[in-house]
Every structure is written in structure tokens, then in C-alpha cells.
Amino acid sequence: MVEAGKLIVITGPMFSGKTTKLISEISKARKKNLRAVVLKSAIDTRYSRSDVVSHDGLKLPAMVLPDGEACIPVLRRIACDYDVIGIDEGHFWDGVPGLAAALDDLAFDSKIIYVSMLNRKNMGTSFDIGEKLLPLADHIYSLGAHCSQCGRKAAFTQRITNYRTGGKQKFVGGAGDYEPRCRTHFMRQKLVGQSSLAEPITASPKSAQKIRTKIPISPQTLPSP
Ligand code: ADP
Ligand code: MG
Numbered sequence: 001m002v003e004a005g006k007l008i009v010i011t012g013p014m015f016s017g018k019t020t021k022l023i024s025e026i027s028k029a030r031k032k033n034l035r036a037v038v039l040k041s042a043i044d045t046r047y048s049r050s051d052v053v054s055h056d057g058l059k060l061p062a063m064v065l066p067d068g069e070a071c072i073p074v075l076r077r078i079a080c081d082y083d084v085i086g087i088d089e090g091h092f093w094d095g096v097p098g099l100a101a102a103l104d105d106l107a108f109d110s111k112i113i114y115v116s117m118l119n120r121k122n123m124g125t126s127f128d129i130g131e132k133l134l135p136l137a138d139h140i141y142s143l144g145a146h147c148s149q150c151g152r153k154a155a156f157t158q159r160i161t162n163y164r165t166g167g168k169q170k171f172v173g174g175a176g177d178y179e180p181r182c183r184t185h186f187m188r189q190k191l192v193g194q195s196s197l198a199e200p201i202t203a204s205p206k207s208a209q210k211i212r213t214k215i216p217i218s219p220q221t222l223p224s225p
Contacts, residue, residue, distance in 0.1 A: 005107040009090075009133055010116040012143030013157040013180045018116040019054040021141060022086045025114055026060060029084040034112075036084035039065040039075075041092040052088045055175060067092070072102045079106050090117035091127045100132035107138070122159040122178065124188040145180030154180035158187065 008025075010018045022038065029036035038052045040062040047053035052062040063078065065071045071093055079085060085106070093099055103113050115133060119142070120126060134140060147154040158181040181187075 005110040006112045006138045007103055007107040007133075007136055008112070008114045008139045008141070009130075009137040010114060010141045010143065011119045011130065011134070012141075013119060013145050013154055014178045015055060015175075015180050016143035016145040016154075017054075018118075018143060019052060019088055020056065020058055021143065022088055022114055022116040023052065023054060023058050023060050026084065026086045029112070034083040035081065036086070037078060037082045038062045038086040038088060039078070040088050041065060041067060043067065043092055044089050052086075062088070065093075069096055069098070071096060072098060075102060075106070079109070079111050082111070084112040084114070086114040086116070088116050090115040090129060090133070091121075094127045094129045096129070099129060100136055103133065104136045118157060120156060122157050124156065124186065147182035147185055148179035149185040150182060152182045152184075154182050156181045156183065156186035158185075 010021050010025075012018055026036045026038050038060050040052050042049075042064045047057075048059065050061060050064075051059040053059040065087065066074055075085070087093075103115065107113050117130060117133075118127065119130065144153040144155055146152070148158075158179045159177060160179050161177045
């Protein structure tokens with residue numbers, strides 16, 4: 001029997017196991033003899049240019065999906081040859097008009113689509129692609145990591161290093177650049193030009209001081225995933 005199409009979103013902060021889950025689902029599909037492929041952005045060169053790699057070192061050879069609107073015709077072409085398509089780091093295509101609808105269409109066309117993506121930007125705000133995709137999903141895996149400060153469940157991604165993007169909006173960092181945090185220990189980072197660059201939202205003044213001392217945030221802070 002032909003499998004029904006599905007749109008499945010795997011979301012959570014960094015280090016919550018999104019890529020691990022994606023690799024596992026693609027591998028399971030292959031064991032069922034489904035034609036399954038995993039796609040990555042050319043921007044994500046953290047561990048490899050050609051593989052999707054988890055922070056634990058699990059990996060699968062991947063095809064590269066172009067940035068921006070060019071991804072849509074490529075996705076449609078790839079979908080002609082595969083039953084199951086996994087996209088890692090879906091937030092890299094944030095703001096691409098028509099992408100959520102195109103993925104929904106593929107699911108109606110009996111394709112099984114997995115999209116792994118961050119739940120929030122490191123400033124704490126949502127991604128446009130998440131806002132569009134989550135309501136369309138047949139199933140959502142909402143994963144959590146462990147807060148780097150207290151060990152409780154973490155739903156936020158804190159950037160802990162400064163960086164310059166040289167005019168590029170996207171900064172691709174890995175372990176050492178970001179930490180998972182719970183809401184108490186997450187500090188929202190404001191955009192350049194705003195007066196206060198790091199502001200604890202829910203932490204008490206005493207613990208906020210402790211956190212501020214641990215994480216120096218410089219005026220070079222720019223928006224990024
Ligand atoms: P995600 O795609 O959500 O960022 P991955 O699936 O690539 O996460 O990796 C998740 C795994 O990363 C966890 O199971 C854990 O073993 C490992 N991990 C957790 N925290 C860290 C960290 N701070 N640095 C490196 N690896 C981590
Ligand atoms: Mg990942």
C-alpha cells in the first residue's frame with residue numbers, strides 16, 4: 001500500500017536532538033525500502049559540506065538545497081525521485097515566500113516530509129517559517145535540551161559568543177557559540193541600535209548579575225538564527 005503523505009516538523013532549541021531524530025527517521029524509511037533523502041543548506045558547513053551531521057557525530061550523506069526561493073523548484077524536482085524528504089535546519093530558509101505551502105503540497109502529493117528546525121531565534125523571537133509550517137504539520141516533535149545553567153528542560157538557545165557576520169545575516173555557530181537555556185536563564189538579546197544589548201527577562205536581579213558576568217555580549221551583536 002502506498003504510504004499517505006505527511007508533513008512532520010521536528011523542533012526545539014540547539015542540542016535538543018533534532019538532527020539525530022531526522023537522521024533516525026530517514027534511516028528507518030530506507031529500511032522500509034522507501035526512497036529517502038536528506039537535504040541541507042550550503043551555508044551549514046559546521047561539521048561537513050556534504051553530510052548532515054548531529055552534534056554527537058551521527059551522519060548521513062545529504063543533497064544541498066539552495067538558499068532562498070530557488071529551493072522550491074529544486075525541492076519539487078527532488079520530490080519526483082523520492083518518497084521521503086528530510087530537511088535539516090529548516091530555519092535557514094526563513095522568510096522564503098511559498099515554502100510552507102510548497103511543502104504542504106508535496107505532502108498532499110503522498111510525499112513524507114520532515115523538517116528539522118529551531119523553535120526560536122537566539123533573540124527569543126519566532127521564525128516566520130515556523131509560524132507558517134507548524135499549523136500545517138500532521139505531527140510535531142517538540143524536543144527539549146538541558147539548560148546549561150541549571151539542568152532543567154531548556155526550550156531556548158542562548159548565543160554566548162560575539163561575532164561579526166561581515167554583512168551576512170546568518171551566523172552559523174556550533175557548540176561553544178550557543179547553549180541551551182531554560183526560560184529563567186535565557187537572556188533576550190536585542191538588535192543593534194537598541195540601548196540594552198542583553199537583558200534578563202525573568203531572572204532575579206541577583207542571578208541576572210551572575211548570568212551577565214558569565215556571558216559578555218558586545219555591541220557587535222547582530223540578528224541571526
Ligand atoms: P540539534 O540538531 O537539536 O542541535 P543534535 O541531534 O545534532 O541536536 O545533537 C543532540 C546531541 O548533542 C545530544 O543528544 C547530546 O548528546 C549532544 N549535546 C548536548 N549538548 C551539547 C553541547 N553543549 N555540545 C555538544 N554536544 C551536545
Ligand atoms: Mg541540528
